[in-house]
Amino acid sequence: xxxxxxxxxxxxxxxxxxxxxxxxxxxxxxxxxxxxxxxxxxxxxxxxxxxxxxxxxxxxxxxxxxxxxxxxxxxxxxxxxxxxxxxxxxxxxxxxxxxxxxxxxxxxxxxxxxxxxxxxxxxxxxxxxxxxxxxxxxxxxxxxxxxxxxxxxxxxxx
Amino acid sequence: xxxxxxxxxxxxxxxxxxxxxxxxxxxxxxxxxxxxxxxxxxxxxxxxxxxxxxxxxxxxxxxxxxxxxxxxxxxxxxxxxxxxxxxxxxxxxxxxxxxxxxxxxxxxxxxxxxxxxxxxxxxxxxxxxxxxxxxxxxxxxxxxxxxxxxxxxxxxxxxxxxxxxxxxxxxxxxxxxxxxxxxxxxxxxxxxxxxxxxxxxxxxxxxxxxxxxxxxxxxxxxxxxxxxxxxxxxxxxxxxxxxxxxxxxxxxxxxxxxxxxxx
Numbered sequence: 001x002x003x004x005x006x007x008x009x010x011x012x013x014x015x016x017x018x019x020x021x022x023x024x025x026x027x028x029x030x031x032x033x034x035x036x037x038x039x040x041x042x043x044x045x046x047x048x049x050x051x052x053x054x055x056x057x058x059x060x061x062x063x064x065x066x067x068x069x070x071x072x073x074x075x076x077x078x079x080x081x082x083x084x085x086x087x088x089x090x091x092x093x094x095x096x097x098x099x100x101x102x103x104x105x106x107x108x109x110x111x112x113x114x115x116x117x118x119x120x121x122x123x124x125x126x127x128x129x130x131x132x133x134x135x136x137x138x139x140x141x142x143x144x145x146x147x148x149x150x151x152x153x154x155x156x157x158x
Numbered sequence: 159x160x161x162x163x164x165x166x167x168x169x170x171x172x173x174x175x176x177x178x179x180x181x182x183x184x185x186x187x188x189x190x191x192x193x194x195x196x197x198x199x200x201x202x203x204x205x206x207x208x209x210x211x212x213x214x215x216x217x218x219x220x221x222x223x224x225x226x227x228x229x230x231x232x233x234x235x236x237x238x239x240x241x242x243x244x245x246x247x248x249x250x251x252x253x254x255x256x257x258x259x260x261x262x263x264x265x266x267x268x269x270x271x272x273x274x275x276x277x278x279x280x281x282x283x284x285x286x287x288x289x290x291x292x293x294x295x296x297x298x299x300x301x302x303x304x305x306x307x308x309x310x311x312x313x314x315x316x317x318x319x320x321x322x323x324x325x326x327x328x329x330x331x332x333x334x335x336x337x338x339x340x341x342x343x344x345x346x347x348x349x350x351x352x353x354x355x356x357x358x359x360x361x362x363x364x365x366x367x368x369x370x371x372x373x374x375x376x377x378x379x380x381x382x383x384x385x386x387x388x389x390x391x392x393x394x395x396x397x398x399x400x401x402x403x404x405x406x407x408x409x410x411x412x413x414x415x416x417x418x419x420x421x
Contacts, residue, residue, distance in 0.1 A: 119244050121225040125202055145225025146246055149310075 016049065021068040023090040024080075029053050031083040032063035034157050038080050038112055039072070046070055058086060074104075079112060081105040082139060083157060105136040113141060114156040120146035129158065160414070161214040162188035163206070164241070165197060165221040170381060170403070171241050171250075175218050178410035182420070187213060204233060211235045216417060237417040245281055251380060252285040254409035258402045259290075259337055262376040266293040270334050274300045275341035275361050275386060277307040282380045283341055284311060291315065297322040298331060302357040304348055327360055333370040338363070340379045340386050340399075365390040378402050 027035050029052045036042055036050075047068040056062035071091060080087060081103045091099040109131040115122045122129045122145055131141035134149065141150045160179045164172050172190055179186055189195050197206060203226055210217060211234040219227055220241040227240030227247075242248040260266050271290055273283045277299050287297060288311075297315065299307045299322060306324065315322050325331065332338070343361050348354040362385060363377065379387060379399040391397050415421070 117224060119222075119224045121203070121223045121229045124223055125204055125229070127229055143225065145228050146244075148224070 017095055018047075018049075018066050018068045018092055019095055021046075021066065021070055021092050022072060023092060024065040024067070024084075025062070025088045025090065026056065026059060026086045027063040027065065027080075027084045028059050028086075029061035029063045032065070034083045035063075035065065035080045035087075038083065038157070039076070041065070041067065044070075074101075075106070077101070078104050078106040079109070082109065082112060082155065085139075105133055105139060107133055109133060109141060112157060113150060114158050115143045115146060115148065116150040116154040116156070117143065117146050117148040120148065122146075159214045160184050160186055160188075161210050161217045162186055162190075162241075163210065163217060163219040163221075164188070164190045165192040165219070165226075167191055168220050168242060170406075171220060171248075174403070174406045175239075175241060175250075175410050178407050178414060179218075181407070182411055182414060184414070188218075203230065207234050207238075216414065239413060239417065242281075245279070247285060248281055249285070250406070250410055250413060251282050252289050253413065254402065254406040255282070255286050255339075255378060255380075256289055257409050258376075258378055258398065258405045261405065262398060263336055263374060266290070268294050268296075269336040270296045270298065272298045272300060272328065272332070272335040272338045273307075273341075274328060274338060274363070275343050276305045276347060277301040277341075278305040279347060280341045283307075283339065286339060287311060288314070291318050291320055295320065298328070298335070299324045300326070300328040300361070302326060302343065302353070302360070304353060305343065329367060332367060333372070335371060335375050338371075338375065338377045340377060340383075342382075342384055342386055362386055362388060363391055364388045365394055368394055368396055371396065 032050065032052050041048055048065065050063060050065040052063035053061045054064060077089060084103065085105065087103045089101040090097045111128045113129060113131060115129055120143055121127055130144035132144065134140045134142045139152045139155065143150065162172060162175055167190060176186055192198060207230045214236060216237050216239065217234060218239045218241050219230060221227065222244050224244040224246040227238055227243045231238040240247060240249055256266065263269060273287065277283055303326065312322065340363055343358065345354050365388065375396055376398040377387065377391065377396055381399060381403060
C-alpha cells in the first residue's frame with residue numbers, strides 16, 4: 001500500500017449513527033470498560049458500538065459508546081459518575097438528538113467501589129459495598145460498614 | 159436467651175455483658191474464643207450469624223473486623239449489640255462513659271474534657287469525643303507527639319465550632335478539668351523505643367497532681383490500667399474508674415432491656 005493513498009483517506013470516525021438510543025460521550029478512554037461493566041452493557045443483547053482512544057481537548061483521549069434502543073434512568077446513569085464524571089449523554093430519537101444530559105455523582109453508591117480499608121468486612125466476606133458520598137467534587141466515600149473514607153486517589157472499581 | 163459471640167478475647171466487656179444478662183434473669187450461650195468454634199473451620203460470619211440467631215433472642219458480638227457488627231445486624235433475625243468491631247466502634251463503652259459523666263457532673267453540657275494518653279489509636283477516646291461534641295464540650299488533648307489526635311477528628315471539631323487545645327504535658331492546666339479521661343500509652347505504638355522511654359512517665363497521673371483540681375472533677379479510664387494511673391490515686395474520691403466499670407453493667411442492662419422491649 002502506498003503512503004499517498006492513506007493520506008487521501010478522509011479523517012472520519014467510522015462509528016455509525018443510531019436511530020433510537022443513547023450516546024455516552026466524553027468517557028475517559030482508560031475507563032471505557034469500567035463504564036461498560038457498571039452499566040451492564042456486556043450482558044445485554046442490544047446493538048452497541050464504541051470507539052476509544054479518540055482525541056479530546058478536555059480528556060486527552062476519550063471514548064464514546066452508542067447503545068441502540070436503551071434510555072437510562074438518572075439513577076442508573078449516575079452510577080458511572082465515579083469513573084466518568086465529565087460524561088455527556090445524548091438521547092437519540094429518530095436519528096435526532098432530543099435531549100442532552102450530564103452525569104451527577106449520586107448521594108449513595110452501592111456495589112461499584114471497593115472500600116480501601118483492608119480491615120473492612122466488605123473485604124473479607126461476600127458483602128456488597130455501600131457508601132455515603134461525603135464529597136462530590138473531590139469524590140470521598142464513607143463506608144456504610146467500617147465508616148472509613150475512600151477518596152478519589154485510592155478509589156478502586158470492583 | 160442471649161448469645162455472646164466473642165470472636166476475639168475481651169475479658170471485661172464479656173464479663174460485664176454476661177453479668178448484665180444474668181442480673182436480668184437471662185440465660186447465656188456463646189464462646190469467648192473463636193479458635194474453639196466452627197469459625198476456625200472456615201465458617202463465614204454470615205453463616206455463623208444466620209445459624210446462631212435461631213438459638214437466641216439477641217446476639218452480643220465482638221469481632222476483629224471493622225463493620226462486622228453492622229453487617230451482622232443486616233442478616234440477623236434478632237437484634238445485634240456491637241461489643242467492639244476492630245478499631246471501628248465500641249458503642250456500649252461510649253454510652254457507659256456518657257452515663258458516668260452525667261452521673262458525676264449532673265449534666266453533659268459545657269464540660270471541659272481532658273483526654274490523656276494514646277489519642278491516635280485509642281478507639282474509646284475518639285468515640286467519646288464524637289459523642290461529647292453534641293453537648294458543647296471543650297477538649298484538652300494531652301499526648302506525646304507520636305500519639306496526637308488524628309487530623310480528621312480535629313477537622314470534625316472545627317466544623318462543629320468546638321474549642322480544643324493540644325498539649326504534651328498537663329500538670330499546669332489540670333485545674334480546669336471537669337473530667338480526666340486516661341488511656342494507656344503502649345510501648346508497641348512507638349516506632350522508636352527511645353521516644354517511649356522519654357514520655358512513659360509524663361502520662362502517669364499521681365495523687366499529688368490532683369491538689370488543685372476542681373472538687374467535682376472525676377477521673378475515668380476504660381481499663382485495663384497498667385501504670386498510667388498510680389495506685390495512690392485509687393483512694394482519692396476523685397478516682398471514678400471502678401465505679402465507671404459498675405456503670406458499665408447498668409448501661410448494658412439498659413441496652414438489653416431497650417432492645418428486648420423490657421420496661
